[in-house]
Amino acid sequence: MAIIITDECINCGACEPECPNTAIYEGADDWRYKDGTSLKGKVILPDGTEVDADDAQTPISDEVYYIVPGKCTECKGFHDEPQCAAVCPVDCCVPDDNHVEDEETLLNRQAFLHGE
Structure with a gap:
C-alpha cells in the first residue's frame, strides 16, 4: 500500500529528499511523473491511463506535504522500510488504507518508474 501524509504534518520537509521516487511534494506544488523517474513524454501507466510525464499535475494537498500514490x-x-516514515519527527507518514497494494505491485511500479 502507498504511504499517506496526515494532516498532523508540520511541514518540516524532512521526508521530501528521502523519497527515491520523488513522490513527495510540498503542499500546493504541482507534481510530474517525470520528477525523479526515467519517465518522459507520453507514457501508459500500469492502469492503462495515457499521460504526458512532463505535464504538471494538480497538487493533492494545498496545506501539507503529500505523497503521489x-x-x-x-x-x-531501494530500502527495507519507507524512508519518509523513518525520518518523520511527528509520525504522520502512515500506510494509506485507500491504496492497499502487495509487494509485487510495488516492485513492478518501481521497475516501471525507473525503466528497469
Whole structure:
C-alpha cells in the first residue's frame, strides 16, 4: 500500500529528499511523473491511463506535504522500510488504507518508474 501524509504534518520537509521516487511534494506544488523517474513524454501507466510525464499535475494537498500514490513504492527496491516514515519527527507518514497494494505491485511500479 502507498504511504499517506496526515494532516498532523508540520511541514518540516524532512521526508521530501528521502523519497527515491520523488513522490513527495510540498503542499500546493504541482507534481510530474517525470520528477525523479526515467519517465518522459507520453507514457501508459500500469492502469492503462495515457499521460504526458512532463505535464504538471494538480497538487493533492494545498496545506501539507503529500505523497503521489501512483509514484509511491514504499521504498521497495531501494530500502527495507519507507524512508519518509523513518525520518518523520511527528509520525504522520502512515500506510494509506485507500491504496492497499502487495509487494509485487510495488516492485513492478518501481521497475516501471525507473525503466528497469
